[in-house]
Amino acid sequence: MSRRRQIYEGKAKILYEGPEPGTLIQYFKDDATAFNAQKKGTINGKGVINNRISEYVFTRLSHIGIPTHFIRRLNMREQLVRQVEIIPIEVVIRNVAAGSISKRLGIPEGEPLPHTLIEYYYKDDALGDPMVAEEHIACFGWASNEEMQDISSMAIRVNDFMVGMFAAINIRLVDFKLEFGRIWDGDYSRVILADEISPDGCRLWDMITGEKLDKDRFRRDLGGEEEAYQEVARRLGLLENDGGPSEVFDLTKHRKLRGK
Numbered sequence: 001m002s003r004r005r006q007i008y009e010g011k012a013k014i015l016y017e018g019p020e021p022g023t024l025i026q027y028f029k030d031d032a033t034a035f036n037a038q039k040k041g042t043i044n045g046k047g048v049i050n051n052r053i054s055e056y057v058f059t060r061l062s063h064i065g066i067p068t069h070f071i072r073r074l075n076m077r078e079q080l081v082r083q084v085e086i087i088p089i090e091v092v093i094r095n096v097a098a099g100s101i102s103k104r105l106g107i108p109e110g111e112p113l114p115h116t117l118i119e120y121y122y123k124d125d126a127l128g129d130p131m132v133a134e135e136h137i138a139c140f141g142w143a144s145n146e147e148m149q150d151i152s153s154m155a156i157r158v159n160d161f162m163v164g165m166f167a168a169i170n171i172r173l174v175d176f177k178l179e180f181g182r183i184w185d186g187d188y189s190r191v192i193l194a195d196e197i198s199p200d201g202c203r204l205w206d207m208i209t210g211e212k213l214d215k216d217r218f219r220r221d222l223g224g225e226e227e228a229y230q231e232v233a234r235r236l237g238l239l240e241n242d243g244g245p246s247e248v249f250d251l252t253k254h255r256k257l258r259g260k
């Protein structure tokens, strides 16, 4: 039996050639990295949960008219997606100060921003994904002005939708990262949402306790990352209710209940 061709291996995912031209299989790993891969580890079961969460979010976004690369989930760790030409920009949307903006500008973590901010980072591991302005993106031709218009308006729509979706399950969407890609139809291209949306690339805080339910648990050595990711999936209705605590997430209690 021939092995399928691997197209790309990233920090958290592998892309394989898909069954039809123009498709890829996106495989979700349990590997976790932080600080430009200086910190490495694994979060047990993360790939399975992120595959489900990303399927759910992308499906809901497609229902409000956001074009995405997602086609369908294939199994626990894989989904079929459209092949895109990745635009080398990470789009970060912030509602509340945290992480790098707090560090860079001295804004206390948790302070709501006067309005939603969109930032752009150039995807380049060797350079540590530096922040760039729209002028740099145009100047170096990473995306056209028209594409940037589409990207920023989609980013705002995704944010509006996700803020509401998470608020409904008592989670504050602090910030998150999106990636976009181009698909070609003859000489014409259009931009669609690509990559994944999961607790790996979002800051998600419990609305009541402020407990972090995202990759910051790994980045900051807080522990309980498996339970946190599961809790997000559970609140989204993607896991069977296991009789654990529901409304207010208490990690210590949760771990005790699970005998950890």
Ligand code: 5GP
Residues within 6 Å of the ligand: 090, 092, 098, 099, 100, 101, 129, 175, 176, 177, 200, 201, 202, 203, 215
């Ligand atoms: P910050 O700039 O504060 O480090 O990150 C802002 C948001 O974007 C956070 O939700 C973070 O998870 C996400 N983010 C930024 N860069 C990356 C990245 O390279 N990988 C992942 N998974 N998320 C990122």
